[in-house]
Amino acid sequence: MENLTENHTKNRIVYLDNDEIAEPRKVINLFFDACSLPEHLDTLKEWRDDVAFGTGHTRKSSPDNLLYDYELTVRLIEAAWLLKGQKMGKLSINKENNKVAKWYIRTEKKKFGHYPRTLDLRETLKPSLVLKNIFKPYNVTEYRKILNKWLYDALSMNFLEESHSKYEVITVYEQLVKLFEAMWLINQRFKYR
Numbered sequence: 001m002e003n004l005t006e007n008h009t010k011n012r013i014v015y016l017d018n019d020e021i022a023e024p025r026k027v028i029n030l031f032f033d034a035c036s037l038p039e040h041l042d043t044l045k046e047w048r049d050d051v052a053f054g055t056g057h058t059r060k061s062s063p064d065n066l067l068y069d070y071e072l073t074v075r076l077i078e079a080a081w082l083l084k085g086q087k088m089g090k091l092s093i094n095k096e097n098n099k100v101a102k103w104y105i106r107t108e109k110k111k112f113g114h115y116p117r118t119l120d121l122r123e124t125l126k127p128s129l130v131l132k133n134i135f136k137p138y139n140v141t142e143y144r145k146i147l148n149k150w151l152y153d154a155l156s157m158n159f160l161e162e163s164h165s166k167y168e169v170i171t172v173y174e175q176l177v178k179l180f181e182a183m184w185l186i187n188q189r190f191k192y193r
Contacts, residue, residue, distance in 0.1 A: 010140065010141050013082070013140070014074075015074050021082065024078075025079075025088075027078070028079060028183050028186065034072055038114055040184075041181075044069075044176055051150045051153050052166075063155055066151065066154055066155060070148075074143070074144055076179065076183060077179070080135075081135065084131040085132075087126070087128050088127070088131075089126075089128060089185055089189045090125070090127075090128060091126070101121060102121075105121075114184070117181070118174070119181055119185070127186050128182075130179060130181075130182035137175065143172070
């Protein structure tokens with residue numbers, strides 16, 4: 001019983017309302033209605049640079065946009081936690097059949113416009129793998145805490161380099177890039193069904 005309570009506390013959903021908890025795909029739609037995949041990735045990179053380089057880096061985002069992006073990102077992480085056991089966006093192509101998989105992905109790239117760059121073949125065929133794997137280094141609460149610290153540091157006029165380890169910044173950034181791309185792929189595949 002103690003382990004169940006501990007797991008619930010580590011992965012507590014805070015930002016989603018009851019309707020979004022019941023249907024987390026709505027969060028994915030809202031995330032990509034806010035802006036496109038490349039815009040989200042550019043914003044994430046700017047945010048990472050604000051945190052990693054501090055005042056030496058010229059901030060492009062306004063504080064209210066940064067807060068909005070923070071909330072969108074945390075909501076997407078919470079939705080990913082709720083969806084992580086589902087096989088969403090999976091293609092029915094056997095990964096051993098490389099030629100067919102690569103042909104299908106080339107066709108899909110033309111249809112979708114933007115396409116993931118960091119997902120490997122397995123993750124592209126089955127983006128739900130990313131939803132499971134992003135919670136290996138950090139749980140939902142840890143992501144929320146880290147991103148909250150990123151938010152404060154990015155908004156601060158004082159740069160506190162020691163508040164973030166380079167490993168943590170790189171790990172979180174890479175995990176979020178994969179999450180954004182996987183969720184975008186899932187969203188596109190549901191649209192074009």
